[in-house]
Amino acid sequence: MTAIDRLLEQLTREALEAAKEGKWDQVAKLYDRRASGGQLEQASPEIARKLVKWDQWLIARTREVQAATQQNLVEVQDRRRKLDILKRQWGGTASVQARHLLSV
Numbered sequence: 001m002t003a004i005d006r007l008l009e010q011l012t013r014e015a016l017e018a019a020k021e022g023k024w025d026q027v028a029k030l031y032d033r034r035a036s037g038g039q040l041e042q043a044s045p046e047i048a049r050k051l052v053k054w055d056q057w058l059i060a061r062t063r064e065v066q067a068a069t070q071q072n073l074v075e076v077q078d079r080r081r082k083l084d085i086l087k088r089q090w091g092g093t094a095s096v097q098a099r100h101l102l103s104v
Contacts, residue, residue: 001044001047002042002044004039004042004043005043005044005046005047007039008034008039008040008043008047008051009047009050009051011030011031011033011034012030012034012050012051012054012055013054014026014030015027015030015031015034015058016054016057016058018030019058019061019062020061022065024065027058
């Protein structure tokens with residue numbers, strides 16, 4: 001195994017671990033490092049197959065996280081709407097937009 005193969009494997013393994021921990025900024029940085037310098041073109045066929053397999057796992061994981069995040073956002077929006085309705089029914093005002101809270 002060449003030094004480039006070891007580096008590519010190490011960066012990808014670290015990115016997969018970061019993804020498992022939800023550290024998506026770190027995943028992006030590691031993949032940027034992996035893509036820089038034209039090293040991917042120098043990978044052996046064996047390492048290239050491993051990278052493709054791991055990349056496919058990461059793509060699937062990313063899609064799962066995106067779907068879960070989207071679902072959470074929908075649930076939060078629904079709860080906010082319900083709270084606003086209750087506040088109006090009880091004579092209160094609607095919730096303050098988050099951007100207004102930050103400027104206070």
